[in-house]
Amino acid sequence: MPELPEVETVCRGLAPHLEGRTLVQVLQRRANLRVPFPPGFCERLTGRRVESVRRRAKYILVHLDDGTVLIAHLGMSGRMIITPERPAAWGAHDHVVLETDAGTVVTFNDARRFGLMDLAIAETLAEHPLLRTLGPEPLGNEFSGPVLAGRLAGRMTSIKAALLDQTVVAGLGNIYVSEALFLARLSPTRIAATVTGAKAERLAAAIRGVLERAIAAGGSSLRDYRQASGELGYFQHQFSVYDREGAPCPGCTCDVAKTGGIRRIVQAGRSTFYCPQRQR
DNA sequence: CATCGTACCTGGCAGC
DNA sequence: TGCTGCCAGGTACGAT
Numbered sequence: 001m002p003e004l005p006e007v008e009t010v011c012r013g014l015a016p017h018l019e020g021r022t023l024v025q026v027l028q029r030r031a032n033l034r035v036p037f038p039p040g041f042c043e044r045l046t047g048r049r050v051e052s053v054r055r056r057a058k059y060i061l062v063h064l065d066d067g068t069v070l071i072a073h074l075g076m077s078g079r080m081i082i083t084p085e086r087p088a089a090w091g092a093h094d095h096v097v098l099e100t101d102a103g104t105v106v107t108f109n110d111a112r113r114f115g116l117m118d119l120a121i122a123e124t125l126a127e128h129p130l131l132r133t134l135g136p137e138p139l140g141n142e143f144s145g146p147v148l149a150g151r152l153a154g155r156m157t158s159i160k161a162a163l164l165d166q167t168v169v170a171g172l173g174n175i176y177v178s179e180a181l182f183l184a185r186l187s188p189t190r191i192a193a194t195v196t197g198a199k200a201e202r203l204a205a206a207i208r209g210v211l212e213r214a215i216a217a218g219g220s221s222l223r224d225y226r227q228a229s230g231e232l233g234y235f236q237h238q239f240s241v242y243d244r245e246g247a248p249c250p251g252c253t254c255d256v257a258k259t260g261g262i263r264r265i266v267q268a269g270r271s272t273f274y275c276p277q278r279q280r
Numbered sequence: 281c282a283t284c285g286t287a288c289c290t291g292g293c294a295g296c
Numbered sequence: 297t298g299c300t301g302c303c304a305g306g307t308a309c310g311a312t
Contacts, residue, residue, distance in 0.1 A: 075289095076290095077290075077304085111289080112289045114290095156282080164306090220305080222304080268283090287310105288306105288307095294301095296301105
């Protein structure tokens with residue numbers, strides 16, 4: 001999955017093809033993804049004009065002219081494929097198809113089906129169960145060291161696990177949590193509640209910085225992730241620690257033969273990568 | 281509430 | 297060349 005930078009990249013790729021266009025045909029090629037589609041899914045979208053394509057956390061939000069909002073999540077393996085016309089044959093995991101009055105076709109493809117689509121009403125969007133409990137947007141004006149520290153207060157779990165919790169801060173995933181903790185020089189095993197003051201300032205700045213740089217690079221292309229345009233992102237070449245077990249720490253000068261370089265541990269069932277010398 | 285383990289689903293890859 | 301087991305960007309849910 002795509003984390004915040006990949007979802008942002010997908011939204012930016014979709015916007016020019018969807019905004020201002022009318023959805024002339026919507027196909028739903030199976031009954032459910034991670035959850036069932038809402039009743040009347042295709043009918044409620046067909047004939048509607050798209051006003052905007054936005055992002056909240058890792059959700060894509062497509063606002064339509066009647067106040068309906070299409071909520072889409074890419075899960076781990078979801079992709080939006082844009083083609084100038086309907087493909088000759090459907091792919092094995094092409095689940096939803098949106099065709100615009102320009103003839104452009106957007107196909108939602110998701111092999112693992114951890115993604116989902118739902119419909120909401122614009123006026124009550126923030127109260128939707130999928131969005132209601134989300135923490136602040138890390139690229140928003142309201143996000144800061146003190147805000148982050150406040151949301152970590154009282155949390156006795158690791159800072160790694162806390163940052164993966166979308167109610168603490170929205171949009172981070174397994175890659176960018178490792179990267180942000182490295183940049184902030186904080187150990188992933190540190191108790192979340194101990195990240196206060198200057199440490200929280202460092203972490204908030206690291207989160208914002210790494211997400212901004214990843215978006216500028218078009219996201220990270222690992223395995224099946226691609227931009228909506230089909231292009232690869234390039235941020236994976238800039239990872240400091242993620243998937244770099246045993247590699248030299250880019251911030252340290254110590255001998256890899258002695259330190260073992262970047263270390264991989266498992267927290268809450270997921271890989272974490274970090275430099276034990278540099279991160280405390 | 282906070283926290284943890286588990287489940288969901290498919291595909292790619294290393295190792296035999 | 298198979299086969300097997302492990303791993304993968306996420307989230308929800310139940311148990312404690």
